[in-house]
Structures are given as structure tokens and as C-alpha cells.
Amino acid sequence: MSEDRKPRILIIGAGSMGVLTGYHLSLAGADVTFLIRPHRAKALDNPQMLYCYDDNNLKEYKSYSYITNPLLILGSDYDYIVITLDGASLRNEAGVGLVRTIGDAARGTNTKVVLGSIFFDLHAWFLQLSGLADEQVTNGHLDIHAYSTKALTLPLEAPVDPNLIAKADFAYTDKLGDGFTVDDSSPAVANGFAEIYNASGVSRCTVKPALECAVAINPLFPVFAACELMDWPKFKDIDGEELWSLVVASVREIQELDIHGELGKQAARTMTEAGLAASLAAWEKHMIPLDLQAFNRFHHGEKLKAQGREHLQVCISYGAAEGKPMAALKDLLRRVQEHEVEVAAAQ
Missing domain, CATH: 3.40.50.720 (NAD(P)-binding Rossmann-like Domain)
Incomplete structure (x- = not known):
């Protein structure tokens, strides 16, 4: 040029x-x-x-x-x-x-x-x-x-x-x-x-x-899946939710996939329920006056829902290829799929 x-x-x-x-x-x-x-x-x-x-x-x-x-x-x-x-x-x-x-x-x-x-x-x-x-x-x-x-x-x-x-x-x-x-x-x-x-x-x-971006982005999808199950609460209110321990376990399973290398394993070792909730709440506060969770409800809960479902399924597949059970992520995806069926039946 x-x-x-x-x-x-x-x-x-x-x-x-x-x-x-x-x-x-x-x-x-x-x-x-x-x-x-x-x-x-x-x-x-x-x-x-x-x-x-x-x-x-x-x-x-x-x-x-x-x-x-x-x-x-x-x-x-x-x-x-x-x-x-x-x-x-x-x-x-x-x-x-x-x-x-x-x-x-x-x-x-x-x-x-x-x-x-x-x-x-x-x-x-x-x-x-x-x-x-x-x-x-x-x-x-x-x-x-x-x-x-x-x-x-x-x-x-x-x-x-x-x-x-x-x-x-x-x-x-x-x-x-x-x-x-x-x-x-x-x-x-x-x-x-x-x-x-x-x-x-x-x-x-x-x-x-590239590895830093992957480790940051890929584990977000369990968060959005759980927010759908919880009807998109404010991030600042999310730490006390019963579902949160399952979310954090799912995030760790994704971080520990071989594709994320040692950086992913390090992130998984330092991840805590309170720490993840605090980082999301800080993101939410920083975005004001944009209502972040209302934005996410549309963007990830409606517009990009298919992408999110497929992303979780592929993570499970990669884990299976590595001999990892991905038990938390499977449970989370099952709950999301059951929730979707319930919502459809109620409409």
C-alpha cells in the first residue's frame, strides 16, 4: 500500500x-x-x-x-x-x-x-x-x-x-x-x-x-449462560446466587483446556467466586450510564444465543478429547437447555 x-x-x-x-x-x-x-x-x-x-x-x-x-x-x-x-x-x-x-x-x-x-x-x-x-x-x-x-x-x-x-x-x-x-x-x-x-x-x-485474549474471552460464556438462568440480575448482586459456584467451576474447566496453555491453568488456580463476581461488578459500574446487564440480556441472551450454546458445547467436546469430564460445564449447559424448553412451553 x-x-x-x-x-x-x-x-x-x-x-x-x-x-x-x-x-x-x-x-x-x-x-x-x-x-x-x-x-x-x-x-x-x-x-x-x-x-x-x-x-x-x-x-x-x-x-x-x-x-x-x-x-x-x-x-x-x-x-x-x-x-x-x-x-x-x-x-x-x-x-x-x-x-x-x-x-x-x-x-x-x-x-x-x-x-x-x-x-x-x-x-x-x-x-x-x-x-x-x-x-x-x-x-x-x-x-x-x-x-x-x-x-x-x-x-x-x-x-x-x-x-x-x-x-x-x-x-x-x-x-x-x-x-x-x-x-x-x-x-x-x-x-x-x-x-x-x-x-x-x-x-x-x-x-x-492471542493466548491472553482467548483466556479472557472463552470463559465468559458460562457467565452469560448463568445470567440467563438467573434472569439477568445486576452483576453487583450476583455473588450470593446458588448457581455461582457451578459457574466458577465451569469457567475453571474452560481455562484449564490445553489450548489455553499454562496461562489458562494459572487463571484457573487464582479464580475465586468472589473475585469473578467483583470483576464483573466493576465492569458493570464502569459502563454506567449504559445498563450493562440489559445490554447483555439482548446481546448474549437473544441476539447471540445460538453462538453461546454452540461455544459451550464445543468446549465440552475439546475437554472430552483431552479426557476431561467437564462435569460442571455439562451440568450448566443441561440446565440452560432445560430452562429454554420450559420457557418455550410457557409461551
Whole structure:
């Protein structure tokens, strides 16, 4: 990429992650194109209005283009392709076809991929299916908490302006210090993407060790499963719940899987029920005025429910391959499945 040419970035998906990532990359001077399903075209024909909790202001995002046909990726010269589909969607029949198309487009080129989908050991699966080289692909995730205001109405606390929320397509908060994280699965991909993103001047992308990211993210799924069983209580109230000991045991089982190495085993040894509850409560407090558990109820309890279920099942499968019983995680998943049946029967 020449220094005088804008970075050309294709973002797969224009949900909350895609749009917020595209917005910050556009601020950084990148030429952003979205690959979307045809039914999303009407919405993207209009500027995207973004409400920011952090400064209580509305932003207009219109400096992008879009395509609806995945085959248009072939023969393109994108510098980066950023995938923002959830793990379940990426692994279904349509997603598999898309991964193969991305592989055909990027194989043997200078195009780099940021795999922004979250799923257990997804990087290895993606490399095998796409046929891309290790040095072309790294994992990434959006740390900005963002949601579609058309899909979700959250309880509002001052100083959030409900009138501005009503005008927005998406609302977000970038309070965690890092707006985007890429891991070092491919250092060149990670560092190059972070350099572009950080030119936005308003949000930061950081590069972290891949193992550190996996140990932090993979054990969160039992937490969300338990929150569903408990009807999404505030994290600050969760330590006294009877279910919590099962959750912490499940977290430890995931941390101790061989894929997480010594870092995972160390995390499991130091994990306590009170410690996990305290860290989650601190996260919740930090996100105010965004209601974190109301956000999680929608994001993990509805929108990404299939991803969460499949993630737990795959963790159990990996444990079985290592000769580990995964008794706590199996019990937790059984309870979640039974709860889902009960809820469906009551409706």
C-alpha cells in the first residue's frame, strides 16, 4: 500500500460492530466498503446516525459505500477485510460459502483479514476453510459496546438524552480504554490494522497476545449462560446466587483446556467466586450510564444465543478429547437447555 493511497477496507456485515468499526476507520482516513445482505441496502442508503454515551452527542456517518454480492470481492484489492459476523452465522452454510469466497479473493494477495467473529478456536477453523496463510489472518474484537436502537431499548440514566437516542440508528460507548483489540496471531496484520485504526484520534486499537485474549474471552460464556438462568440480575448482586459456584467451576474447566496453555491453568488456580463476581461488578459500574446487564440480556441472551450454546458445547467436546469430564460445564449447559424448553412451553 503506497503512502499516498487511502487504506481500502471491506467490512463484512453492517450491524453494530460493523458500523462502529467502519465509522472509526473512516475517521482514520480509510476508504470503507460494507458487504451487506440486500435487505440492509435501504438502511445504508441513508447516513448512519450514531449516539455516543460518552459525550452525549449524535454523530453522522455517511462516508462509506456498500456491495450486496459477495462475488464482487473477487479480483478486488482491499488492504483489509474485517469480518463482523457472529460465530454461529460465520459457521452456518451461508457463512461457510462466504469464507471460501474470502479465501479465493485474498489467497496469494496482500489482502489481510481481521477475524472479528468470536468462537472457540475459530482462527484454526477459518485458516483451514479459507486456505489463507497464517500471516494473513489475525483475530479481533470490538470493545466498544454498541447496539441498534431499532432492535433494543435500554433503560436510560442521566445524562443520556432520550431525544438523541430516538434519532440514532446505533448507540455506543467507548469507555474501556480500547475501542478495538487485535491479537498477535499475525503480528504484521495486527500492527498494520491498529496503526490505521488509531489514526482516528478518538478511539484506540491495541494488540494483545492471542493466548491472553482467548483466556479472557472463552470463559465468559458460562457467565452469560448463568445470567440467563438467573434472569439477568445486576452483576453487583450476583455473588450470593446458588448457581455461582457451578459457574466458577465451569469457567475453571474452560481455562484449564490445553489450548489455553499454562496461562489458562494459572487463571484457573487464582479464580475465586468472589473475585469473578467483583470483576464483573466493576465492569458493570464502569459502563454506567449504559445498563450493562440489559445490554447483555439482548446481546448474549437473544441476539447471540445460538453462538453461546454452540461455544459451550464445543468446549465440552475439546475437554472430552483431552479426557476431561467437564462435569460442571455439562451440568450448566443441561440446565440452560432445560430452562429454554420450559420457557418455550410457557409461551
